[in-house]
Amino acid sequence: MGQGMRLVVQAAYFTVIARSLGASNYGAFVGVVALVGIVFPFGTLGSGQLLIKNVSRDKGLFATYWGRALFTTAVSTSILFAAVAILSHFLLPDAIPLRLVFLVSGADLFGMSFITMCAQAFQAFERLNWTATINVMISTSRLAGALILISIDRHPSALEWGYLYASTTAVVVIICLALVCFKIGWPHFNWRRPAAELREGFYFSVGFSAQTIYNDIDKAMLTRLGSLEAAGIYGAAYRLIDVSFAPVWCLMAAAFPNFFRMGAEGITTTLIYAKRLLLRALTYASLAAVCILLFAGIVPYILGPDYARTVEALRWLSLLPFLKALHYFLSDALTGAGYQAVRTSIQAGVAVFNVAINFWLIPAYSWRGAAWASIASDSLLVCGIGIAAFILFRRSQKVVLIGAAAEAVFD
Secondary structure, three states: OHHHHHHHHHHHHHHHHHHHHHHHHHHHHHHHHHHHHHHHHHHOOOHHHHHHHHHHHOHHHHHHHHHHHHHHHHHHHHHHHHHHHHHHHHHOOOOOOHHHHHHHHHHHHHHHHHHHHHHHHHHHOOOHHHHHHHHHHHHHHHHHHHHHHHHHOOOOOHHHHHHHHHHHHHHHHHHHHHHHHHHOOOOOOOOOOOHHHHHHHHHHHHHHHHHHHHHHHHHHHHHHHOOHHHHHHHHHHHHHHHHHOHHHHHHHHHHHHHHHHHHOOOHHHHHHHHHHHHHHHHHHHHHHHHHHHHHHHHHHHHHOHHHOOHHHHHHHHHHHHHHHHHHHHHHHHHHHOOOHHHHHHHHHHHHHHHHHHHHHHHHHHHHHHHHHHHHHHHHHHHHHHHHHHHHHHHHHHHHHHHHHHHHHHHO
């Protein structure tokens, strides 16, 4: 229900912003968001995932891991904020003002990092009503900001939206931190972290960053190698794909702590659990793909004539919900069983592949090239994760058989 509410609010927020900004201004905004998104996972250094993993197994560890998460995020995001400001000079066109980069970086690196960790804190305790409330809150605040903005200026600039984007995020950060502290507990600050945890957290960060790269780097590259209008057209289509995938994200969020608990018994158990969930997710994803193909034509009537070519982009991308459902559940099965390093390696390889073919496809085919690159990358990820899961499963079965044989000999 919470995700359903969030879906409705996100759809309204996206429609208002995309329509009022127009394709070029929206393209500038999503280009900056995509650039920030690449480094965003390193802001927490995997602290949120480590919190879920450890607290889902032992609730008494919450204060320690909550304090570590807050401290790590405050330090890491400060460094990344400066890094993004420098990178934007080389990776984004001059038409995008530096102030917009600062505003989006502040909102996403600082704000969304803390908001995400607050949602993960409730997720670790499987109090998903509060996780959903936080997700709805951020979407609702941005919808309110968008409505306020267009009431002042019917066609605002990307920079004007940046100011409200940052302001609404700051308000939600304060509310979310208060919710966690008063409903779950206060943090115990201890900056020391075991080397094994730092390594595992780094794997989480690299994996999440690689995921962001093959999902979003094409939008930033379109602003530089294509045009702001092309980035807006493609960004709108991809956003609609993300909205259609929201119910599957909901299922994944509810299942994530269970993958860690079952992972204590090995990858066979997590794959059996993933298979049961995957059948439901693929059924929905197939239905979503058919609906996108049939009803993509109504998009320009909702977003405006600037987005007429979004119809074609949306139809090209309609296969993505199916591919994403396949590799995300198999990936979580690997993570739950302790194979995050394997998952991260595959994701990093796909991210490099995505960037490489975008350098070729975007200058030649603009947003169509970006769409083709996305389909190719997600298909490659399905193959890579699927093969890794199969090999690890067979290896675990051999270990079980050898152990059973040895036990029989001794008996």
